Amino acid sequence: MxxxxxxxxxxxxxxxxxxxxxxxxxxAEKYIAEQWPLFEGQRT
Known part of the structure; x- marks a missing residue:
């Protein structure tokens, strides 16, 4: 980095x-939610 x-x-x-x-x-969570909204809320 x-x-x-x-x-x-x-x-x-x-x-x-x-x-x-x-x-x-x-x-990272915000990026994923923005790129793939269907995965929002599927945190481990």
């Missing part, structure tokens, strides 16, 4: 008081 993207993720995580991993999972 490019350093500038990771740095932005760290800033977002700090603002939300969560981990970088949480921000990445949240972004």
């Amino acid at each position: 490019p350093p500038e993207i990771y740095s932005t993720l760290q800033d977002i995580a700090k603002q939300k008081k969560v981990s970088v991993a949480w921000v990445i999972r949240d972004a």
